[in-house]
Amino acid sequence: MYIWFNFLSSNFHPLLATETEGGSPSLILAGVLLSLVVIYFASKLGGEICVRINLPPVLGELVGGVVIGISAFGLLVFPESGSTASNSLIMSLLQLTSSLTPEAASSVFASQSEVISLLSELGVIILLFEIGLESDLKELIRVGPTAAVVAVVGVVAPFAAGTAGLVYLFHLPLVPAIFAGAALTATSIGITAKVLAELGQLSSKEGQIIIGAAVLDDVLGIIILAVVASLAKTGEIQISNVIYLIISAGVFLVGAILIGRLLTPYLVGLVNNMKTRGQLLITSLIFCFTLSYIANVIQLEAILGAFAAGLVLAETEKRQELEQQVIPVADIFVPIFFVSVGAKTDLSVLNPAIPSNREGLIIATFLIVVAILGKVITGFTVFGQPHINKLAIGVGMIPRGEVGLVFAGVGSASGALSEATDAAIIMMVIITTFVAPPMLRFVFKETVSSSDLPKNLKTEETVKQD
Amino acid sequence: MYIWFNFLSSNFHPLLATETEGGSPSLILAGVLLSLVVIYFASKLGGEICVRINLPPVLGELVGGVVIGISAFGLLVFPESGSTASNSLIMSLLQLTSSLTPEAASSVFASQSEVISLLSELGVIILLFEIGLESDLKELIRVGPTAAVVAVVGVVAPFAAGTAGLVYLFHLPLVPAIFAGAALTATSIGITAKVLAELGQLSSKEGQIIIGAAVLDDVLGIIILAVVASLAKTGEIQISNVIYLIISAGVFLVGAILIGRLLTPYLVGLVNNMKTRGQLLITSLIFCFTLSYIANVIQLEAILGAFAAGLVLAETEKRQELEQQVIPVADIFVPIFFVSVGAKTDLSVLNPAIPSNREGLIIATFLIVVAILGKVITGFTVFGQPHINKLAIGVGMIPRGEVGLVFAGVGSASGALSEATDAAIIMMVIITTFVAPPMLRFVFKETVSSSDLPKNLKTEETVKQD
Numbered sequence: 001m002y003i004w005f006n007f008l009s010s011n012f013h014p015l016l017a018t019e020t021e022g023g024s025p026s027l028i029l030a031g032v033l034l035s036l037v038v039i040y041f042a043s044k045l046g047g048e049i050c051v052r053i054n055l056p057p058v059l060g061e062l063v064g065g066v067v068i069g070i071s072a073f074g075l076l077v078f079p080e081s082g083s084t085a086s087n088s089l090i091m092s093l094l095q096l097t098s099s100l101t102p103e104a105a106s107s108v109f110a111s112q113s114e115v116i117s118l119l120s121e122l123g124v125i126i127l128l129f130e131i132g133l134e135s136d137l138k139e140l141i142r143v144g145p146t147a148a149v150v151a152v153v154g155v156v157a158p159f160a161a162g163t164a165g166l167v168y169l170f171h172l173p174l175v176p177a178i179f180a181g182a183a184l185t186a187t188s189i190g191i192t193a194k195v196l197a198e199l200g201q202l203s204s205k206e207g208q209i210i211i212g213a214a215v216l217d218d219v220l221g222i223i224i225l226a227v228v229a230s231l232a233k234t235g236e237i238q239i240s241n242v243i244y245l246i247i248s249a250g251v252f253l254v255g256a257i258l259i260g261r262l263l264t265p266y267l268v269g270l271v272n273n274m275k276t277r278g279q280l281l282i283t284s285l286i287f288c289f290t291l292s293y294i295a296n297v298i299q300l301e302a303i304l305g306a307f308a309a310g311l312v313l314a315e316t317e318k319r320q321e322l323e324q325q326v327i328p329v330a331d332i333f334v335p336i337f338f339v340s341v342g343a344k345t346d347l348s349v350l351n352p353a354i355p356s357n358r359e360g361l362i363i364a365t366f367l368i369v370v371a372i373l374g375k376v377i378t379g380f381t382v383f384g385q386p387h388i389n390k391l392a393i394g395v396g397m398i399p400r401g402e403v404g405l406v407f408a409g410v411g412s413a414s415g416a417l418s419e420a421t422d423a424a425i426i427m428m429v430i431i432t433t434f435v436a437p438p439m440l441r442f443v444f445k446e447t448v449s450s451s452d453l454p455k456n457l458k459t460e461e462t463v464k465q466d
Numbered sequence: 467m468y469i470w471f472n473f474l475s476s477n478f479h480p481l482l483a484t485e486t487e488g489g490s491p492s493l494i495l496a497g498v499l500l501s502l503v504v505i506y507f508a509s510k511l512g513g514e515i516c517v518r519i520n521l522p523p524v525l526g527e528l529v530g531g532v533v534i535g536i537s538a539f540g541l542l543v544f545p546e547s548g549s550t551a552s553n554s555l556i557m558s559l560l561q562l563t564s565s566l567t568p569e570a571a572s573s574v575f576a577s578q579s580e581v582i583s584l585l586s587e588l589g590v591i592i593l594l595f596e597i598g599l600e601s602d603l604k605e606l607i608r609v610g611p612t613a614a615v616v617a618v619v620g621v622v623a624p625f626a627a628g629t630a631g632l633v634y635l636f637h638l639p640l641v642p643a644i645f646a647g648a649a650l651t652a653t654s655i656g657i658t659a660k661v662l663a664e665l666g667q668l669s670s671k672e673g674q675i676i677i678g679a680a681v682l683d684d685v686l687g688i689i690i691l692a693v694v695a696s697l698a699k700t701g702e703i704q705i706s707n708v709i710y711l712i713i714s715a716g717v718f719l720v721g722a723i724l725i726g727r728l729l730t731p732y733l734v735g736l737v738n739n740m741k742t743r744g745q746l747l748i749t750s751l752i753f754c755f756t757l758s759y760i761a762n763v764i765q766l767e768a769i770l771g772a773f774a775a776g777l778v779l780a781e782t783e784k785r786q787e788l789e790q791q792v793i794p795v796a797d798i799f800v801p802i803f804f805v806s807v808g809a810k811t812d813l814s815v816l817n818p819a820i821p822s823n824r825e826g827l828i829i830a831t832f833l834i835v836v837a838i839l840g841k842v843i844t845g846f847t848v849f850g851q852p853h854i855n856k857l858a859i860g861v862g863m864i865p866r867g868e869v870g871l872v873f874a875g876v877g878s879a880s881g882a883l884s885e886a887t888d889a890a891i892i893m894m895v896i897i898t899t900f901v902a903p904p905m906l907r908f909v910f911k912e913t914v915s916s917s918d919l920p921k922n923l924k925t926e927e928t929v930k931q932d
Contacts, residue, residue: 028580029587029768033759040752047742057742098763111580114494118581121495276513276523278797285798286506293499297564302495325794331744332751332795 024108027100031112034090036336038075039116042068043335056399058188059433061335065342076343078113085109116336121302123337124406128303129288130330132310133323137257146385147212150378154213154397155220158184158374165366175232175416180363182228183407183425184371186221187214187397188433196396201444206389209382210396217397223249225407229301232416249300253308256291260312268316281325284313303406341405344412345426346419360420367428372398372435392443399436404429490574493566497578500556502802504541505582508534509801522865524654525899527801531808542809544579551575582802587768589803590872594769595754596796598776599789603723612851613678616844620679620863621686624650624840631832641697641882646829648694649873649891650837652687653680653863654899662862665910672855672910675848676862683863691767695876715766719774722757726778734782747791750779769872807871811892812885826886830893837898838864858909865902870895 046064047057068075070083075090077083085091085105090112094100100108163181166172172180192214201207227246267287271280291305313322351357379394408425411417417425512530513523534541536549541556543549551557551571556578560566566574629647632638638646658680667673693712733753737746757771779788817823845860874891877883883891 025583026762029584030759030762032584032588033755033762033768037752037755037759040748040755044740044742044745044748044752048740051741060742094763114577115581115584117491118495118498122498274510274514275517276510276526278794278801279510281794281797282506282510282801286503286510289499289503289506293496293503296492296496296499297560302499325797328744328747328791328794329798331747331791335744335748 024099024104027094027098027104027108028111028115030098031090031094031108032115034093035076035112035116038068038090039065039336039339042076043339054437056433056437058338059430061338062342062405062430065339066345066347067342068339069343069345071345071347076116076339078117078340078344079110116340119333120336120340123333123335125288125292125302125306126326126330126333127337129306129310130323130326130334132307132312133314133319133326135311135314137311137315146382147209148216149381150209150213150393150397151216151220153381154187154217154375154378155185155224157377158370159224161374162367162370165370166363169366170363172421176411176418176421179228179232179407179411179416180367180421180425182221182224183404183411184367184374184400184428185217185224186400186404187217187375188399188404192396192399192436196440201392201440205385206392206396206444209388209393213378213393213397223253223304225301225303225410228407229410232410248298249304252295252298252300252304256294256305256308257312260287260291260308261315264312264316268318271318278325280318280322281329284309284318284322284326287313338405341409341426344409345423347423357420360424363421364424364427367424368431371400371428371432389443392440395436395439395443398439399433400429490565490570493560493564493570493574494577494581496564497556497560497574498581500559501542501578501582504534504556505531505802505805508542508808509805520903522899522903524804525896527804528808528871528896531805532811532813533808534805535809535811537811537813542582542805544583544806544810545576582806585799586802586806589799589801591754591758591768591772592792592796592799593803595772595776596789596792596800598773598778599780599785599792601777601780603777603781612848613675614682615847616675616679616859616863617682617686619847620653620683620841620844621651621690623843624836625690627840628833628836631836632829635832636829638887642877642884642887644697645694645873645877645882646833646887646891648687648690649870649877650833650840650866650894651683651690652866652870653683653841654865654870658862658865658902662906665906667858667906667910671851672858672862675859679844679859679863691873691876694873695767714764715770718761718764718766718770722760722771722774723778726753726757726774727781730778730782734784737784744791746784746788747795750775750784750788750792753779804871807874807892811889813889823886826890829887830890830897833890833894834897837866837894838901855909858906861902861905861909864905865899866895 042064043061044064046060046062046067048060050057050060050063065076067073070077070087073089074083074087077088085102085108088109091100091105091109094108095102095105159181161181162184163177166177166180167174192210196207196210223246227249267283271283274283288306288309291309292302293305295305295308296302313319352361375397376391376394378397379390379392382388382390382393404425408417408422408429411425412419412422508530509527510530512526512528512533514526516523516526516529531542533539536543536553539555540549540553543554551568551574554575557566557571557575560574561568561571625647627647628650629640629643632643632646633640658676662673662676693715733749737749740749754772754775757775758768759771761771761774762768779785782788818827841863842857842860844863845856845858848854848856848859870891874883874888874895877891878885878888
């Protein structure tokens with residue numbers, strides 16, 4: 001509120017205006033609105049193009065971000081990557097269309113970037129809440145041992161091979177090597193489910209195992225992220241610290257789920273007795289944000305709390321209704337996250353024409369090979385099921401997504417990752433997501449005869465109902 | 467994104483941390499999450515209590531805001547009202563639960579307040595978008611002359627009587643008198659529709675006229691707001707300026723609607739061809755935020771653009787689908803606006819025990835009387851309809867809401883309104899909203915026999931379908 005109220009006060013009370021860190025709040029609002037228009041436009045343009053060439057929309061949002069970001073048009077740039085207001089095309093547009101002076105531009109730029117950043121943080125919180133809501137604890141337990149083996153091998157193999165390879169072959173220090181290795185672990189459940197649905201393989205035995213393993217993967221990936229991020233925070237690896245973090249992540253997740261399950265009957269009863277609009281959504285968000293806050297202040301990640309909240313609420317009778325209401329909220333928040341990630345990616349460090357970049361390219365090639373092989377072998381851990389397409393299971397685990405990008409971002413900002421390694425991780429995410437759909441189509445050819453679903457064009461809504 | 471990435475960088479790069487205006491971004495996120503939990507809790511508690519005593523929920527959100535705000539518990543306070551981090555209970559909670567130091571508290575407080583303020587600005591933009599979407603240009607034209615007369619009289623009478631009374635009886639300068647007079651004009655369409663539905667009178671002849679007039683009122687109120695706010699910006703009343711603003715507001719609104727209607731067939735066609743999630747909502751928000759941005763930079767209000775966007779999209783075949791998707795988005799953004807307004811209201815200036823406050827109380831009493839009488843007389847402008855309940859029409863126009871509060875906020879921040887006048891306006895909004903439901907029930911007694919709807923407990927969803 002106060003910004004909006006203050007857009008006038010800056011004209012009347014010069015003192016008040018400087019107290020709010022300079023920059024007319026009306027112009028900050030204008031900057032945020034323009035940024036959101038650009039972000040949404042890039043996300044939809046990228047997403048729609050990708051859908052039409054049979055690639056997941058999320059990849060398009062990422063590439064859309066790259067196009068409007070620091071690597072190309074410079075519409076959406078952030079101060080923390082060294083950009084100033086004069087690098088921001090949005091600030092130039094504001095100066096052109098409004099009363100923004102070059103002097104005020106830097107403080108408006110800082111405030112606008114801060115707001116967009118926090119919106120994108122809320123975006124990743126809502127995303128993990130939605131992923132939690134789409135997951136199913138009971139289902140996970142039922143798919144059971146096979147999926148668990150696939151998931152664990154699919155986490156351990158690329159993590160171990162990636163970390164060891166970076167340390168021994170590329171002589172990276174341990175912390176960045178662990179970061180890059182960890183970024184190789186988590187299969188993107190969203191992308192995988194989408195691709196399987198497009199191939200009509202979501203309800204096949206292979207599809208079920210892949211989905212189960214991808215969900216477990218996601219949980220493991222989040223725990224690893226919390227551990228690795230906290231490691232970066234303390235700047236060193238202490239075994240006692242690792243154990244503390246694994247235990248606190250485990251205790252938090254298990255505790256939140258157990259206590260949450262005790263509380264949900266009362267929450268559902270409360271919601272059923274409420275008579276105002278948005279009773280279910282707001283009550284759920286209070287629960288989600290509270291867990292996110294707790295996870296944040298106990299040195300874990302806010303997203304871990306959001307995921308736990310989603311898992312717990314998925315167990316209630318309100319799941320479907322809540323999922324319906326979270327969809328539009330996720331639709332407006334989540335693209336801000338993906339586009340921002342793309343916008344922050346400086347692809348110029350991968351330009352092979354510059355000799356100093358070759359290190360990054362070599363690392364990227366290594367990571368991509370490990371990322372693909374580390375998941376492909378997981379299919380061959382499936383025993384006692386003679387007619388199963390083992391190759392398809394492994395290939396289905398290839399696409400990386402959200403969590404891998406989060407690793408890259410956290411690692412880059414922590415200073416643990418060099419620009420080259422950071423860009424290599426993002427290249428790995430982009431490439432694995434690109435190659436998985438055609439590879440999956442190829443390896444599923446032998447079993448695709450009895451497919452009960454059309455090959456293309458299933459919408460994400462259909463995926464959810466499956 | 468960068469805040470989240472940076473929450474680590476502050477430990478590694480002290481320079482980077484100060485560049486982002488101090489304060490660990492992880493703590494800013496924690497502050498925002500805690501603020502949102504408190505805001506949502508207050509809005510739901512207040513809303514649910516009000517529903518149970520047959521008052522509109524929006525009033526509860528407002529009162530909930532007052533309770534957590536500067537007037538009572540001091541959980542949600544804003545720097546612009548003179549509060550510092552040490553006045554904020556949320557900052558104290560953060561210091562208690564996290565690693566926040568008293569030194570860093572002031573910058574975290576400033577950043578967190580800035581983000582919450584911008585979220586509440588987005589809240590009022592989404593609210594006006596939704597109101598526009600629920601309005602119906604064709605219906606408005608059909609209800610026609612009767613509603614128009616009621617609307618115009620209901621705007622002119624309280625505005626003229628209020629402004630003149632404040633100038634001649636209370637010797638206020640012209641600008642604050644115009645501000646306070648303008649705040650008396652706009653009937654709350656949300657509150658009115660809700661109350662009518664609860665009484666089963668939404669589809670009665672009186673109900674139709676009230677709704678039609680309330681919609682027109684809303685449009686007039688927004689134009690008046692734009693004019694008055696821009697007046698406050700230039701600090702003086704220039705007739706040429708007033709004319710320019712009326713014309714630019716009119717041209718913008720009419721132009722946005724006409725050009726918008728030309729564009730919507732292409733927009734709808736585009737949306738129908740899109741295959742990614744959230745295609746309708748995101749495309750509509752791009753349209754809404756673009757118009758809001760234009761309205762903002764041409765010195766009008768962003769909310770005027772949002773309202774125009776809603777009106778235009780209400781004309782398309784996508785209206786119902788879009789309304790469904792906007793509901794959850796409005797549910798999470800709009801309470802931030804109402805609770806913030808309440809939290810900023812310093813009711814202590816109305817404490818009658820302090821002699822210097824009596825001026826504000828007398829002004830409040832005068833405004834309340836003008837607010838009620840100025841709308842009640844509108845019913846008696848209805849001619850040629852012998853069996854109509856004229857008193858009911860006038861009483862139905864009494865509740866003020868969103869727009870009145872916006873006037874109070876803009877006026878207060880511009881320095882045009884004294885604290886006493888500002889508090890008096892907010893008292894007027896609260897009291898008119900409080901007295902309308904019981905008064906409406908009373909005056910509708912004679913016509914209520916053939917009511918086709920249950921008296922209470924209609925949800926807002928039902929209201930919308932009517």
